[in-house]
Amino acid sequence: MSDPPRSPKEARRLERLKHGSRAARDVRPRPSAPRRVQRPQPVLGSVAASTSDEPAVVLSKRAVDRLAEGHVWIYRSDVAAPSRLGGGEVVRLTDERGWFAGKAFYGSTSQIAVRMLTREDEPIDEEFFARRLAQAIALREIVRPDPARRGAARLVHGEADLLPGLIVDRYTDCLTLQTLIEATDARRNLFADLLQRLLAPRAIVERNDVRVRAHEGLEQRKGMLRGADPGPVEFLEGEVKLVADLLAGQKTGAFLDQAENRLEAGRYARGRALDCFTYGGAFALQLARRAAQVIAVDVSEQAAAQGREAAARNGAHNVEFKVANAFDLLRAESEAGERYDTIVLDPPAFAKTKASIDAALRGYKEINLRAFHLLSPGGVLVTNSCSFHVDEAMFEHTVLQAASDAGRSVQVIERRGAAKDHPTLLGVPETRYLKCLILRAL
Numbered sequence: 223m224s225d226p227p228r229s230p231k232e233a234r235r236l237e238r239l240k241h242g243s244r245a246a247r248d249v250r251p252r253p254s255a256p257r258r259v260q261r262p263q264p265v266l267g268s269v270a271a272s273t274s275d276e277p278a279v280v281l282s283k284r285a286v287d288r289l290a291e292g293h294v295w296i297y298r299s300d301v302a303a304p305s306r307l308g309g310g311e312v313v314r315l316t317d318e319r320g321w322f323a324g325k326a327f328y329g330s331t332s333q334i335a336v337r338m339l340t341r342e343d344e345p346i347d348e349e350f351f352a353r354r355l356a357q358a359i360a361l362r363e364i365v366r367p368d369p370a371r372r373g374a375a376r377l378v379h380g381e382a383d384l385l386p387g388l389i390v391d392r393y394t395d396c397l398t399l400q401t402l403i404e405a406t407d408a409r410r411n412l413f414a415d416l417l418q419r420l421l422a423p424r425a426i427v428e429r430n431d432v433r434v435r436a437h438e439g440l441e442q443r444k445g446m447l448r449g450a451d452p453g454p455v456e457f458l459e460g461e462v463k464l465v466a467d468l469l470a471g472q473k474t475g476a477f478l479d480q481a482e483n484r485l486e487a488g489r490y491a492r493g494r495a496l497d498c499f500t501y502g503g504a505f506a507l508q509l510a511r512r513a514a515q516v517i518a519v520d521v522s523e524q525a526a527a528q529g530r531e532a533a534a535r536n537g538a539h540n541v542e543f544k545v546a547n548a549f550d551l552l553r554a555e556s557e558a559g560e561r562y563d564t565i566v567l568d569p570p571a572f573a574k575t576k577a578s579i580d581a582a583l584r585g586y587k588e589i590n591l592r593a594f595h596l597l598s599p600g601g602v603l604v605t606n607s608c609s610f611h612v613d614e615a616m617f618e619h620t621v622l623q624a625a626s627d628a629g630r631s632v633q634v635i636e637r638r639g640a641a642k643d644h645p646t647l648l649g650v651p652e653t654r655y656l657k658c659l660i661l662r663a664l
């Protein structure tokens with residue numbers, strides 16, 4: 223029982239409380255004010271001192287908007303950087319008023335001056351990169367949970383894994399590393415150490431013999447970063463045994479972005495099959511599991527030799543490798559009235575620059591037109607383009623023109639992209655380059 227009020231004043235106060243007067247309501251806790259978003263302090267001018275040691279690079283309004291739209295590249299014309307920067311540094315990005323906008327790799331040579339690392343104000347140290355690598359590896363474990371199917375995979379896909387300019391591929395117990403920009407090139411030993419710590423590979427091969435490095439003023443280089451030359455490494459793609467020569471092969475040994483499309487193409491294969499631009503026969507060998515006969519074509523003698531070796535390794539006696547220009551072969555076959563039930567077209571990027579788009583489209587039209595002439599009724603065409611400058615709409619339009627010129631009605635069975643271990647970053651169209659259409663000609 224509560225004590226009786228000790229004074230008339232206290233009695234009146236209790237009365238008010240009971241009846242919920244305004245005074246009493248005011249006693250209740252107020253809903254807390256909405257939490258203010260904590261923005262790191264501005265670092266420029268007189269507003270506040272820098273909160274970290276990194277040099278500050280100021281972005282134009284256009285650049286800030288671009289980052290807000292999800293992009294991670296900023297061009298040189300949109301930044302003001304201190305003249306002392308040599309390239310390869312981690313920099314602190316601010317808007318024109320000095321507000322923090324992220325941290326990024328700075329490049330001194332390429333037109334892409336800034337590649338975003340993080341939108342948070344966090345230290346960019348060894349642990350940061352270790353976390354980013356672990357995050358990238360975790361995605362591959364999600365998309366391919368069966369360890370037996372993890373023979374070869376792209377572990378780090380550059381910008382799309384928020385590790386700009388860094389590519390890491392795994393071939394069973396070996397890794398290949400590409401450091402495509404000044405900042406990752408300068409840190410390649412750090413990445414090799416971290417990968418060694420995370421994955422304990424038998425060897426790490428450096429495949430920095432790629433032309434894009436020229437934009438960054440970086441030389442061509444390949445060799446061993448850790449361990450000894452592993453020689454050809456055998457791995458499984460579905461049921462097919464493939465071999466990658468990590469030091470000598472094209473790309474980092476295999477075209478891993480097509481792995482899932484090859485497995486899918488294999489599901490549709492039947493009858494007589496044709497694989498154009500076959501390289502080491504990776505599509506052809508998937509087709510050979512269901513098709514009666516496969517003809518695999520590449521202009522490179524070395525590629526065909528590798529393909530023959532792979533066919534023998536798989537006991538695939540129904541694959542014939544031909545060294546030929548696929549354009550010529552497709553024309554000759556169609557003029558001879560040949561028929562195929564399954565065709566794969568996987569050419570190299572015809573449009574390497576914007577200026578070459580028209581020529582590229584003519585190339586795509588030509589090979590697809592021939593393929594539609596060659597396809598039997600109900601035949602399946604798996605047609606690909608890895609030209610970033612030719613987007614999905616352009617590619618599909620070109621394929622439609624080819625179908626229409628060939629007088630064929632065509633069903634789209636699947637619209638596909640690169641394998642899931644080559645993610646794309648929303649807001650960065652440059653990470654979405656591979657188009658794969660699985661079509662059925664009626």
Ligand code: SAH
Binds near residue numbers: 477499503504
């Ligand atoms: N389909 C392959 C990758 C193909 S890469 C795979 O899944 O692994 C493109 C290939 O096309 C290269 O091997 C290159 O030698 C070959 N090539 C380039 N131009 C060619 C042409 N005009 N005719 C035939 N092959 C060509």
